[in-house]
Amino acid sequence: MLGAPELNVVVMGLGYIGLPTAAVIARTGARVLGIDVSATVVDTVNEGRVHIEEVDLDGLVSGVVARGTLRASTEVAPADIFVIAVPTPFADDHQPDIAYVLQAATSIAAVLKAGDTIILESTSPVGTTEQVRDLIAQLRPDLKVPGRCTDQPDISIAYCPERVLPGRILVELIDNDRVIGGITPRCARKALAFYRRFVRGACVTTTARAAEMTKLTENAFRDVNIAFANELSLVADRLGVDVWEVIRLANRHPRVNILSPGPGVGGHCIAVDPWFLVAAAPEETPLIRTAREVNDGKTDHVVAQAETLLAATGDAPVACFGLAFKANIDDFRESPALRVVQALAQSHADRIRVVEPYAQALPPTLADTGATLVDIDTALETCPVLIVLVDHDLFRSIPLEERRGKRVLDTRGLWPDQPLAPA
The missing domain is CATH 3.40.50.720 (NAD(P)-binding Rossmann-like Domain)
Structure with a gap:
């Protein structure tokens, strides 16, 4: 060193x-x-x-x-x-x-x-x-x-x-x-x-072109596997099955390791890099392109789910948990959570409360929408509707007693103990 x-x-x-x-x-x-x-x-x-x-x-x-x-x-x-x-x-x-x-x-x-x-x-x-x-x-x-x-x-x-x-x-x-x-x-x-x-x-040497493609390959591989999990969650929704239980049981197979679904894919790598391969060889990358479309489409699906939930709850305030692209960081680049909240804020303005422990203020794209940044306690005390978009550790700490009776859309499987929300 x-x-x-x-x-x-x-x-x-x-x-x-x-x-x-x-x-x-x-x-x-x-x-x-x-x-x-x-x-x-x-x-x-x-x-x-x-x-x-x-x-x-x-x-x-x-x-x-x-x-x-x-x-x-x-x-x-x-x-x-x-x-x-x-x-x-x-x-x-x-x-x-x-x-x-x-x-x-x-x-x-x-x-x-x-x-x-x-x-x-x-x-x-x-x-x-x-x-x-x-x-x-x-x-x-x-x-x-x-x-x-x-x-x-x-x-x-x-x-x-x-x-x-x-x-x-x-x-x-x-x-x-x-x-x-x-x-x-x-x-x-x-x-x-x-x-x-x-x-x-280990430091392994190769050609520049091979190293460039290696990086893109790593992130395209992850994107394709996440797309499988996200597509599986859509099928489970259609069939009325708990996708989290299905994945947990399927992963007991010694040669199966399904990843966790979410509201899409974000970040500076996985949501971007596969497109570099598609752009370089569009005819040879139908699987990589489709994975990108599935993961982007999952965000649209979550927005539709949330809109249905909001329509069923009158004018009640809604707490959206998380804006980052993954847990326990302050990085919002290409974040599907941020895209979901932006879509909801455009339609429902001041109904939207945002809980993001890694932000001191709302990002510029949300600053003038009417959405407000609140802490966890305020959200739980004032919002009968909760939408989980990021699995920050801090959100895991919320006990069932504080969530009981809430209408919940959990896109991360964060609260498996959450009972069926009241109609």
Whole structure:
């Protein structure tokens, strides 16, 4: 874990992946400069504070900033290693957008020198690392780039996707295996030497394109399996069967492991990355496309269920439990829970009460809808209708006595002891 203090690292992007990555690298003794377009984020980090919720991240950032191994800026500076950890969203037509990656590469190109290494960590379509290489070659014709020269290149370029779980990022950045794909084998080895500074898991080298597809494959696999669970929940609803009991019983089979259904799929990975594969090979990905449509459609199904429940309860206030895309985090990106609440708030305005322990205020998309943010006690005291959208641990702690007599729509199987709601 101890590294040479003279190593200088730039991390492009200080979001949910970039900031923890920068802090973990800084802990090894390397001098890390984190780059972000937001001056507010930069100021927050330089004060030793964090702008995202992640277990133990605040203490780590505070420590490395105090020791002088991590600082933040809006301007790129020369370094030895450049790590790109910026967003890669998709457009309305589900085509991937790598503009932020290319902008980061453009900024890096201005300060590159011979011997430097660029590592792309952002989840990206297959071929993106090569596009970064080509852009660098265009912007810096004075440098020999890998794969575009016959002798030894001046710089190294590789791809190493993050594969961490929100809520466990600091642990998994260190303990999880890493797949490192180089433009050339030499590039992969240079990146491997860097990751060995702080990764205890196995580091496996391959090509950049194989590493890019590996990341997309991991998340498409999970999306397809979640889609099976969500589709099963629709069938169970139609047949009047408890899907949670069916899954529990089916999983007693030694070769069956059905995941839990929910109100859809969210987050910066699983809800997005499969579309990158579909966009790259639309004729060859009917299963992956269908899984995406099933999971997005499950959100519409939950909205319809909730609308039916609200129509049957007059003007009674309704408590929606959770906005995050998964339990015990403050990340609302692509969250199906947020989409459900937005749809209900548009139709029912001030009937909607939101319980989200990881939010200090409603997100902008809900701010002017008439919905209000309340705590658990207020929701239980004033709302006869409860809609569970996220399985935060705090919600699990609500005993049956406080839920008795409520009308409940539980999309997470959080309260299996909940009796049939009164008509």
